[in-house]
Amino acid sequence: MLALLEQQDVPFECEFHEQVLNMAESGALELSLDGARCKNLLLQDKQGGLYLVVTTAHKSLDLSAVAKTLNSKRLSFASADRLFDLLGVRPG
Structure with a gap:
């Protein structure tokens, strides 16, 4: 992802931290960069479509509504390997 941003000349700052598996753990991190805390969700549908959804930390996500917006039938979370x-x- 960082290489892609660099290739596209997109300015960014990056801060590395220990692994967090939910937004409560994320909220406990002490980070030096200002900005919104976001969650990134890799979703897939049965037709092979993949979608990276980025939303703010406090927003709940209705997968059915997202699927409808994307003209997809049903979305699920992609595997860690994917x-x-x-x-x-x-x-x-």
Whole structure:
């Protein structure tokens, strides 16, 4: 992901932290960068479509509504292996 941002000349700052598996753990982190806490969700549908959904930490996500917006029938979370294969990151 970082390499893609660099290739596209998108300015960014990056801060590395220990793995967190939920937003409560994320909220406990002491980070030096200002900004909104976000959650990134890799979703997939049965037709093979993949969607990276980024939303704020306190927003709940209705997968049915997202599927409708994306003209997809049903969405589920992609596996940790799929996440790593596509984006080179592990959950958390």
